[in-house]
Amino acid sequence: MLRIRYACRTFGAALLGRLSYGMVSLSLVLAVKEASGSYAVSGTVMALFGLTSVFLSPARAGLVDRYGPRRVLPPMAAVYALLLTVLAFATSWPGVSGILLGVLAVSAGACTPPLGPVMRTLWSGLVPDRRLLQRAYSLDAVAEELLFVTGPLLVGLLVQVAAPSAGLAVSAALVLTGSLALISSPAVRGWIGAEKAPAGPAPSEGLVSDVQPLRGGPGLRQAIVVAAAVGMCLGAFDLLVIAFADEHQYPEAVAWALAALSGGSAIGGLVYGAVHWRAPSRLRLAFLAAAMGLTLAMTGLSPHPYVLIGWAALGGLFVAPAITTAYLIADECAGPATRTKAGAWVNTGVNAGSAGATAATGLLVGRFPLPLCFALAATPVVLSAATALHRSRRLTPETA
DSSP: OHHHHHHHHHHHHHHHHHHHHHHHHHHHHHHHHHHHOOHHHHHHHHHHHHHHHHHTHHHHHHHHHHHOHHHHHHHHHHHHHHHHHHHHHHHTSTTOOHHHHHHHHHHHHHTOOOHHHHHHHHHHHHOOOHHHHHHHHHHHHHHHHHHHHHHHHHHHHHTTTSOTHHHHHHHHHHHHHHHHHHHTSGGGGGOOOTTTOOOOOOOOTTSOOSSOTTTSOHHHHHHHHHHHHHHHHHHHHHHHHHHHHHHTTOTHHHHHHHHHHHHHHHHHHHHHHHSOOOSOHHHHHHHHHHHHHHHHHHHTTOSSHHHHHHHHHHHHTTHHHHHHHHHHHHHHHSOTTTHHHHHHHHHHHHHHHHHHHHHHHHHHBTTBOHHHHHHHHHHHHHHHHHHHHHHHHHSOTTTO
């Protein structure tokens, strides 16, 4: 019971800090646009912030693995909050230099605290039962879906009474408060970092080395690749829905389709966490990714926006379960001193895949028919699922 209480406490603290992640993107775009008067500048600054945050996430998580959250999170969160506050102050001045905003955005992105990976690592130690851990990760995936819906809504309410830069200041306060609340949890006291990890036998083929967690773990590599493909699928879907709505002259379909995707993902995550699965996690990940990709491909054949909304809800059922399973595999493959970094690599795969697919899909739309664009967007996730399924079947019972 005490462990469950600690897990709930870390969950609440991390959610408070991660709410700022749902707010900061829209706040930054609106604040830079108001200060510079240019969509190009705001888009560039946001891209610099996002790319730096995503691709340096494993490095920041590695610092937490090595030195522990109590030594790493406070200064990291403090610097991140300070830079967001400076960005809020800078964007409150019209005509501010875009170069200055870009430098501040890159610096802030480099210091984004890895609250999600840290929380999941703590859960792995507090919840040794894999069935309960699956439920916890599913709940986290559902909560993340809700956070990225709630965050922009809060920003929308905030800009009604204050300047867009106020959203950056609120984000800074939230992430600092959430980080300090997280490290104050008693669960953090038992953290075992790389410097204190006990010596032991070398990890097997399915495990991840403490020094080089990606080279010795085919399971982790599979989780990262499939997670990146899922992110590509989601990033492409957002843009393709807009193109579909424009083609059918039904702009209202965009909001409904994206809401249906998020709603389906939430339902799928809750159901997935409640079921006791007997199939290995790597096999489940392959089937979930394949189902998601094939559903996306069928979505492009929708004759009407209402049909597309239905397909979006159906495809969303597999989103949270797939991401949850990828995190479970990362936790299984990583050693005690590298779990945070392993989870951060999965998160990086999803975000990087989404960003890359959005850019690539923008080049496809208008050059090819929309059904073909949907099929091309689904190809990476289907291929990654087929590869993962093939490798899972080749595993010996001992390795599985």
